[in-house]
Amino acid sequence: MGLVVQKFGGTSVGSAERIKHVAERVIEEKNRGNDVVVVVSAMGKTTDSLVKLAGEITDTPSKREMDVLLTTGEQITISLLAMALNEKNVEAISFTGWQAGMETEAVHGNARILNIKTERIEEHLMDGKVVIVAGFQGITEGGDITTLGRGGSDTTAVALAAALKADKCDIYTDVTGVYTTDPRYVKEARKLLSISYDEMLELANLGAGVLHPRAVEYAKNYQMPLVVRSSMEQEEGTIIEEEVSMEQNLVVRGVAFEDNITSVTVFGLKNSLTSLSTIFSTLASNHINVDIIIQSLTESQATNLSFSIKDSDLNETVKVLEENKAVLGYDKVASEQGLAKVSIVGSGMISNPGVAADMFKVLAEQDIVIKMVSTSEIKVSTVIEKGNMVKAVETLHDAFDLSNLPVINA
Amino acid sequence: MGLVVQKFGGTSVGSAERIKHVAERVIEEKNRGNDVVVVVSAMGKTTDSLVKLAGEITDTPSKREMDVLLTTGEQITISLLAMALNEKNVEAISFTGWQAGMETEAVHGNARILNIKTERIEEHLMDGKVVIVAGFQGITEGGDITTLGRGGSDTTAVALAAALKADKCDIYTDVTGVYTTDPRYVKEARKLLSISYDEMLELANLGAGVLHPRAVEYAKNYQMPLVVRSSMEQEEGTIIEEEVSMEQNLVVRGVAFEDNITSVTVFGLKNSLTSLSTIFSTLASNHINVDIIIQSLTESQATNLSFSIKDSDLNETVKVLEENKAVLGYDKVASEQGLAKVSIVGSGMISNPGVAADMFKVLAEQDIVIKMVSTSEIKVSTVIEKGNMVKAVETLHDAFDLSNLPVINA
Numbered sequence: 113m114g115l116v117v118q119k120f121g122g123t124s125v126g127s128a129e130r131i132k133h134v135a136e137r138v139i140e141e142k143n144r145g146n147d148v149v150v151v152v153s154a155m156g157k158t159t160d161s162l163v164k165l166a167g168e169i170t171d172t173p174s175k176r177e178m179d180v181l182l183t184t185g186e187q188i189t190i191s192l193l194a195m196a197l198n199e200k201n202v203e204a205i206s207f208t209g210w211q212a213g214m215e216t217e218a219v220h221g222n223a224r225i226l227n228i229k230t231e232r233i234e235e236h237l238m239d240g241k242v243v244i245v246a247g248f249q250g251i252t253e254g255g256d257i258t259t260l261g262r263g264g265s266d267t268t269a270v271a272l273a274a275a276l277k278a279d280k281c282d283i284y285t286d287v288t289g290v291y292t293t294d295p296r297y298v299k300e301a302r303k304l305l306s307i308s309y310d311e312m313l314e315l316a317n318l319g320a321g322v323l324h325p326r327a328v329e330y331a332k333n334y335q336m337p338l339v340v341r342s343s344m345e346q347e348e349g350t351i352i353e354e355e356v357s358m359e360q361n362l363v364v365r366g367v368a369f370e371d372n373i374t375s376v377t378v379f380g381l382k383n384s385l386t387s388l389s390t391i392f393s394t395l396a397s398n399h400i401n402v403d404i405i406i407q408s409l410t411e412s413q414a415t416n417l418s419f420s421i422k423d424s425d426l427n428e429t430v431k432v433l434e435e436n437k438a439v440l441g442y443d444k445v446a447s448e449q450g451l452a453k454v455s456i457v458g459s460g461m462i463s464n465p466g467v468a469a470d471m472f473k474v475l476a477e478q479d480i481v482i483k484m485v486s487t488s489e490i491k492v493s494t495v496i497e498k499g500n501m502v503k504a505v506e507t508l509h510d511a512f513d514l515s516n517l518p519v520i521n522a
Numbered sequence: 523m524g525l526v527v528q529k530f531g532g533t534s535v536g537s538a539e540r541i542k543h544v545a546e547r548v549i550e551e552k553n554r555g556n557d558v559v560v561v562v563s564a565m566g567k568t569t570d571s572l573v574k575l576a577g578e579i580t581d582t583p584s585k586r587e588m589d590v591l592l593t594t595g596e597q598i599t600i601s602l603l604a605m606a607l608n609e610k611n612v613e614a615i616s617f618t619g620w621q622a623g624m625e626t627e628a629v630h631g632n633a634r635i636l637n638i639k640t641e642r643i644e645e646h647l648m649d650g651k652v653v654i655v656a657g658f659q660g661i662t663e664g665g666d667i668t669t670l671g672r673g674g675s676d677t678t679a680v681a682l683a684a685a686l687k688a689d690k691c692d693i694y695t696d697v698t699g700v701y702t703t704d705p706r707y708v709k710e711a712r713k714l715l716s717i718s719y720d721e722m723l724e725l726a727n728l729g730a731g732v733l734h735p736r737a738v739e740y741a742k743n744y745q746m747p748l749v750v751r752s753s754m755e756q757e758e759g760t761i762i763e764e765e766v767s768m769e770q771n772l773v774v775r776g777v778a779f780e781d782n783i784t785s786v787t788v789f790g791l792k793n794s795l796t797s798l799s800t801i802f803s804t805l806a807s808n809h810i811n812v813d814i815i816i817q818s819l820t821e822s823q824a825t826n827l828s829f830s831i832k833d834s835d836l837n838e839t840v841k842v843l844e845e846n847k848a849v850l851g852y853d854k855v856a857s858e859q860g861l862a863k864v865s866i867v868g869s870g871m872i873s874n875p876g877v878a879a880d881m882f883k884v885l886a887e888q889d890i891v892i893k894m895v896s897t898s899e900i901k902v903s904t905v906i907e908k909g910n911m912v913k914a915v916e917t918l919h920d921a922f923d924l925s926n927l928p929v930i931n932a
Contacts (some may be wrong), residue, residue: 128578146748168538169602170609177608180616183599184594188572191591192579198587199580206590210620211665232665255621257640 114279115237116141119151119247119269123286124343125189126156129468135196137243137284138341138500142202144178145344147237149276150276151269153191153246154185160386175220176441176469179249179259185211186246186265193244204242216250221263223250225268228275235347245272263324267282270327281336283323284343289350290322293367297502300515306351307365314457314491315366328352351361363460363467366510369505371498372423373403373451375484380443387440388417391433398432400425403453404486404493414443420484420495423449451483452501455493469494474511480504524689526551526645527802529561529679533696534753536566537597545606547694547753549650557647559686561657561679562603564595570766573823585630589659596656596675600750603654607729613784614631614652619642619659620667628658632671633660635678638685654932655682673734680737684744691746693733694753699760700725700732702924706913710925716761724867725776732916740761758930770813773870773877774922779915780907782833783813783861785894789844790824790853797850798827799841810835813898814903823925824853827839830894831860861893862911865903866918877903890914 118141120134134152139274160351162181166173170291173181190206197204213229233243248266250258260267264281272291273281288303290312295301309332316325322340333337341349376441381387388407404420421429426447433445452521470483471492480503484495496504509515544562547595551558576583582589600616609646610633643653651797651868657675660668666911670677683691695831698713702723705711713778717725719742728737741748741762751759781849791797798817805812814830831839836857843855871877878895890913894905906914919925 128575131579165538165598166605169541172609174608177604177616178620180604181598186593187594187597188575191587192575194587194590195576195579195583198584199582201661204588208590208667211667257618257621288883294771307538316693 113147115147115148115149115262115276117151117269117273117276117278118284119265119282120153120284120343121265121286122156122159123124123154125152125193128206128430131155131189131192131392132196134193134284135200135342136232138193138197138201139200139280139394142242146279148231148242149237149272150193150242150244150280151187151265152186152244153190153247153265154182158185158188163277165184174255179220179257182259183246183249183257186248190244190246195246197242198241202242203240204244205236206244206246208246209268210251210255212245212272214245214250214271216252216258218254218256218258220256220258223252223258223269225250225260228271230275230351232271233272233276245467247416247505253453260351263326266324266327266442270330270334270336270338272285273336274330276377278336279285280339281331282339282341282349283327284341286343287322287340288342288345288347289340289364290352292316292365293505294369297369298367298489298506298509299507300509302517303520304350304365305348305502305520308459309352309354310458310490311365311457312352314455314488315368323352344412348436362458362513364456364458364508364514365463366457367454367505367508367512367514368457369452369454369501371452371501372499373453373495374426374447374449375418375419375420375425375451375495376426376429376445376447377415377416377418378445379416381417382414382441387442390436390440391417394432394436395429398428400429402409404484404495406484406486420451450498451495452494454501454508455491456512457491459490461490461492471508478503478507496512523554523557525686527555527557527559527561527679527683527686527688527691528694529675529692530563530753531675531696532563532692534694534786535603536563538602541565542606543604543605544610544694545610545672548603548607549610549612552767553858555905557644558652559647559688560598560603560652560654561675561682562654563657563675564592567585567596567798568595583717586666589667590632593656593659593667597659600654600656607652607654611707612652613650614654615646616654616656618656620661620665621757622655622682623679624655625659626662626668626670628662628664628666628668630666630668633659633662633668634845635670635681640682640685643682643686662778673736676737677735677740678750680740680744680746683746684740688746690749692749692759693737693740694750694751695732695734697748697750697755698752698755698757699930700762700776702775702927703915703919704779707779708777708916708919710916710919712924714775715758715930716758718869719762719764720900721775721867721869722762724865724898725778731833733762739901746905768908772868772923774868774918774924775870776865776867776868777864777915777918777922777924779864779911780863781840781862781911783830783905783908784833784836784857784859785830785861785905786836786857787826787829788850788852788855789826791827792824792851797852799832800846800850801827804917805839805841805844808838810839810842814894814905816896821899822910828894832864834891858893860863860908861905862908862915863903864911864918865901866922867901869900871902873902880921881918884917885914888913888917
């Protein structure tokens with residue numbers, strides 16, 4: 113007898129039919145003798161419809177009211193899933209975020225969970241019920257409804273699993289697990305049996321998109337094993353945990369990529385000491401996410417600074433830089449759009465020097481020019497031309513032996 | 523400076539456009555110098571869509587989960603209306619039932635309001651904000667979501683008006699007021715300037731459909747003046763209050779009607795003393811609403827009992843009666859479908875004997891056979907054939923001088 117938290121995303125609960133199918137999945141787990149807590153997202157395109165409705169009213173909706181609006185999405189799903197379980201003679205009870213005791217900070221649209229009062233959930237688990245909790249939502253101390261932002265339902269699931277001391281947290285999604293790279297682009301992509309939190313964090317941040325980094329961080333902090341698996345197919349998923357037991361001989365465990373990257377270069381920064389922090393705090397306060405940052409010295413006293421952003425943030429970035437030109441003290445700004453980021457990720461890099469060099473060599477052999485480089489302990493990222501992205505990924509996937517991995521459940 | 527509670531129904535908030543229009547109505551009231559609390563229903567067909575969705579999952583949804591599901595409807599509207607007011611630079615804040623402190627008994631689908639903790643609403647009114655409250659919903663002591671059943675949003679509005687000691691409660695709807703009869707059937711129907719709570723209660727119970735009787739009862743208990751008016755047109759509405767000052771010379775103030783009535787007769791009840799209460803408590807526990815009840819003596823010791831129900835309840839009624847035949851001790855059951863109920867209502871009847879006789883005479887002159895009769899202090903109801911319904915209403919409307927009333931705002 114254990115306790116399992118299951119999370120089903122928007123596609124998995126996209127219709128009455130699919131909700132019935134999810135109920136089957138819940139019952140399977142229950143029949144294994146486990147207590148089950150289920151976290152669900154809003155049905156399919158519900159959130160989009162609600163956002164559209166708000167857009168017909170105003171271009172600048174209050175964040176508080178957006179949270180009131182959007183949280184109805186999960187509230188619909190929890191009640192329907194409870195009904196679907198009841199229909200199959202399984203006792204179930206639904207809880208919204210506030211009913212589940214999901215206390216968050218008083219920030220609308222992107223609140224962090226502060227505490228979960230699990231008494232009510234535990235009481236109903238003791239009664240043998242399946243407890244269904246609305247993902248993505250919480251309540252402030254003052255009784256206002258909040259949402260957790262992107263990846264919110266994953267975070268709800270992991271946080272609940274941690275608070276309830278669950279044995280594991282299964283993230284059911286529309287993919288069958290975590291892959292060595294995106295199988296939609298690279299047919300040699302292989303599903304991994306396991307991956308470490310840190311590797312998953314790098315992959316999530318790099319656009320692998322399976323799990324939100326916040327949820328992975330939360331899981332790492334609480335050492336809660338996560339399993340990413342398909343809600344539609346009966347396939348083994350990928351376990352995300354601290355110590356990865358399988359495939360440990362792999363230096364690189366995944367190749368991630370992301371297009372629509374722009375590089376911006378600020379030439380001739382006069383006072384790099386203060387202007388560096390000024391530039392990035394100014395961009396951050398304008399909600400521009402900066403990814404790779406490279407600072408290079410010039411022959412003069414001045415500094416050149418390059419960083420990467422999303423294509424869509426370019427206009428705003430240039431505007432912010434120009435408005436602050438006097439304070440920042442630079443010569444000129446240049447940018448290059450239509451770039452892509454390709455990264456290799458693997459804990460094995462820590463004990464294997466020269467992995468970055470291998471990557472550069474592989475790309476050079478394909479005549480792929482590297483525009484920017486950034487490295488961490490377990491990751492090397494390169495910015496290249498978008499047109500070379502898929503070729504780079506395929507070549508790296510082969511070169512680091514990922515295409516030779518056994519195929520799992522497929 | 524007063525306090526006005528406004529209530530807008532589903533049609534009035536049926537689209538983003540209409541919600542913007544409602545915002546204008548709220549601002550007009552605010553500009554008159556009043557504090558405003560707004561109660562709203564779910565948008566147009568939202569509730570129907572949610573019921574349909576539940577129907578795709580199960581035929582027997584848990585009432586608790588239906589309440590979780592359906593309350594999302596009003597939650598969507600409150601947030602959108604708050605956004606629409608903000609967009610017009612009016613400060614507004616939305617509250618769900620539980621946020622508004624709407625405490626109800628622990629009954630799902632049809633809960634009664636026990637208490638309203640108005641502190642939070644009052645605090646925001648003090649700040650000059652428009653407070654928007656989700657109608658139809660509440661919360662139990664145990665933290666479960668409840669709904670108030672039919673006419674729930676009207677009841678929310680009246681209960682809030684009473685709890686906040688508002689100066690009045692305006693019920694905005696898709697009709698321009700309370701009419702002497704249904705203008706969709708009788709072109710001579712006239713809007714009333716005022717009507718008493720008791721008259722409105724009789725009209726509401728008789729299917730006039732403008733206001734739910736529960737809301738009127740609540741208003742009467744707290745002596746809260748209600749105004750029924752159009753959300754679309756700038757027309758004076760009808761005020762519902764204790765003492766009706768205008769049109770007091772009218773003996774009859776309205777002709778109400780309702781079709782799809784079935785009469786059921788139970789012949790030869792052996793022990794009328796106990797079987798009367800047994801029959802109706804048995805039917806009530808099977809959720810069958812009985813309207814008119816007539817008991818007649820026969821030549822033997824036994825009693826014949828007739829009562830009217832909705833056509834749709836006939837099968838269930840017959841089933842219940844047959845299952846309990848041994849206990850009830852009767853000879854046989856007969857029924858007649860396809861009937862209608864036509865009623866005249868007016869406080870003036872109390873001091874004008876012979877009004878019922880006038881009604882029977884008018885109907886007899888039209889060769890309309892009266893199948894059942896029921897009377898109260900301020901109402902006479904007759905059950906006739908459905909085919910005669912509109913003719914009966916028109917003739918009574920003329921005969922009791924209602925067609926001669928002045929036309930208001932039209």
